[in-house]
Amino acid sequence: MSLKSIMRELKEMKDGIGNISKRGGESMLWRSRTRSHVAPDQAPLESEFAEQSPWANLPPELLLDIIQRVEESETAWPARAVVVFCAAVCRSWREITKEIVKTPEQCGRLTFPISLKQPGPRESPIQCYIRRDRATSIYHLFYGLVPSEGESDKLLLAARKVRRAICTDFVISLIADDFSRASNTYVGKLRSNFLGTKFTVYDSQPPCDSIIPSTTRSNRRFHSKQVSPRLPACNYSIGTITYELNVLRTRGPRRMHCILHSIPVSAIQEGGTAPTPSALPQSFDEQLSPLLSLKGKEPVIDTSSPSLPATPLFSPGSGEPLTLKNKAPRWHEQLQCWCLNFRGRVTVASVKNFQLVAAVEPSHNVSPEEQEKVILQFGKIGKDIFTMDYRYPLSAFQAFAICLSSFDTKPACE
Numbered sequence: 434m435s436l437k438s439i440m441r442e443l444k445e446m447k448d449g450i451g452n453i454s455k456r457g458g459e460s461m462l463w464r465s466r467t468r469s470h471v472a473p474d475q476a477p478l479e480s481e482f483a484e485q486s487p488w489a490n491l492p493p494e495l496l497l498d499i500i501q502r503v504e505e506s507e508t509a510w511p512a513r514a515v516v517v518f519c520a521a522v523c524r525s526w527r528e529i530t531k532e533i534v535k536t537p538e539q540c541g542r543l544t545f546p547i548s549l550k551q552p553g554p555r556e557s558p559i560q561c562y563i564r565r566d567r568a569t570s571i572y573h574l575f576y577g578l579v580p581s582e583g584e585s586d587k588l589l590l591a592a593r594k595v596r597r598a599i600c601t602d603f604v605i606s607l608i609a610d611d612f613s614r615a616s617n618t619y620v621g622k623l624r625s626n627f628l629g630t631k632f633t634v635y636d637s638q639p640p641c642d643s644i645i646p647s648t649t650r651s652n653r654r655f656h657s658k659q660v661s662p663r664l665p666a667c668n669y670s671i672g673t674i675t676y677e678l679n680v681l682r683t684r685g686p687r688r689m690h691c692i693l694h695s696i697p698v699s700a701i702q703e704g705g706t707a708p709t710p711s712a713l714p715q716s717f718d719e720q721l722s723p724l725l726s727l728k729g730k731e732p733v734i735d736t737s738s739p740s741l742p743a744t745p746l747f748s749p750g751s752g753e754p755l756t757l758k759n760k761a762p763r764w765h766e767q768l769q770c771w772c773l774n775f776r777g778r779v780t781v782a783s784v785k786n787f788q789l790v791a792a793v794e795p796s797h798n799v800s801p802e803e804q805e806k807v808i809l810q811f812g813k814i815g816k817d818i819f820t821m822d823y824r825y826p827l828s829a830f831q832a833f834a835i836c837l838s839s840f841d842t843k844p845a846c847e
Contacts, residue, residue, distance in 0.1 A: 489523040497529055504533050508542060510576055510587035516544055536709060538825055543576060546607055549589055549620070549829040550638075552700075552707045558810070558824040560778070561589065563836060565817040570594040572840065573609060574833050580818060590620065590833050594840070601625045603837045605830065617713075622668070623834045625841050630676045632838040634831065635668040636695070638714050671695035672754075672831065674838045686771050687784060689759045690792065691835055693827075697752035700826040701791055701803050707826035755826065757808060758792040778820045779812025785819070785839040786812035811836045 491499075500519050507513045520530040534544050541554040553559045562580060564573045572594070576587040591609035595602040603623040604612045611618050621636045672695065677688040700707040762771035770782060779786055789809040793799045809832050810822040823832035 489525060493525075493529070496526065497533070500526070500530050500533050504530075510543075513542070513544060520545070537829075538707075538709070543587075543589065543829065547710060547713050549607075550636075550713075551709050551828055552826045553824045553828065553832075555825040558807075558822040559829070561821045561823075561829070562814070563819045563821055563833075565819070565840070567817065571609060572603070572837060574821065574829070579814065579820075589829055592623075592833070592837055599627050601629070601841055603834070603841075605834065605837075620830055621834065623837050625838070629841045630678060632674040632841075633670055634672040634674070634834045636671045636830070637667065637669075638710065639667075639669050672834075674835060676838075686762055687759070687787065687839075689787065689789075689838075691757040691789065693755045693757065693831065695831075696755040696826050698755045698791075698793065698797055698799075699752055700755060701793075701799055702797065703800070756792040757789040760788040760790050760807065775810060775812050778810060778822060779814060781813040781815065783813040787839065789835070809835060811839060 500516075503519060504516055507515050516530065516534065520527045531545075534540075536551045537543055537548050537559065538552045538554055541557060541559065543549065543559065559576075560578050562575055562577060564575065564580065565571075566573070570593060572592045573588060574590040574592075576589050580586065588609065590605055590607065591612075592603045592605045593612045595604060601624070604614070604619070605621050605623070606612050606616070607618040607620060613619065619637055621634065623632055623634055625632045672691060672693040675690045675692075677690075696707050697705075699705040760773065762773045764770075765772045773779075773786065773788055775786070775788070787810075788807045790807060791799065791804055793804060806824075807822075808824055808827055811819060813819050819836070821832060821836050823829065827835075
């Protein structure tokens, strides 16, 4: 049997599982209307149907060979969706697929949702673009060089801008139609101060064991076993973005600094590594599991207070955080404007355009090549369309949050 025919049957089987689940959900809903008891808010397990299929009983050696061929042949979206289909067949397929698929740092590709919170590749950057919808204040992050004609590009993340009395929030989700913090698609948020000069990045899960959730006076304390998985998720402060004041407009373009508390400066040193989560938390208990190892301390969970601190708490063993700064542009005499070399990825002049490099000291022992390497690049290519290219040690989520800060109004910085 050819590889194409195998993929065709996998897609058909995946569609069949979805249809059975949908019909089962509809019949359960109809029966619940005629009975007085309350049914659990859960969909039927798809694995029960998949385990009965002949695909679940393939020899491990054959299964490993099939999934390896699929992973190597389908390197770009939307064709790479078949790799996700393989992981959805059954438990044995899922385990082998997760073993074969490498992180973006290793292979330079995005496959599963957790890839959005893993560091990008060290050499060539991952190229994406952002589409802004002014009417709905929603920002879409797509995987690709530029928008395609058929609008079939892979949606990676979406953010909705929410203006408040004393701040502005950008709520980030895996999908573009659900920004509730109670949803399992919530991945984090970006919050600004009143002037729009300082932003704090919050993650829905701890990137490492040393970070403790944000604390405020209005927080309520919960024990992990007393919290329902459907309650709002935690918020872990993982970074801050600061724009220098430029009230008199005498300092040229915007100047920004990013302090990434979740990434140590040793990550860009020779042989260094950045924190790499392996899975998204499925419940509130999983989010609190690193905190339960802290003896004598009760975890403090932020619910939805509008006044969140900008600095997280660290354990004594955590290293110095990585700091990024925008690359200084040069003044072009003929064009009479500030210029940066975006290597063709940015075509429209904008105050939002920037490139970020590492801000290190000589004591950090970072090579000159690493200091000059552009870690994040953002710029305008058309009306409400911007490119975003990122690389190690940033993840897609962290890069997207930093770029969102450029969209907020900053009257005192430009």
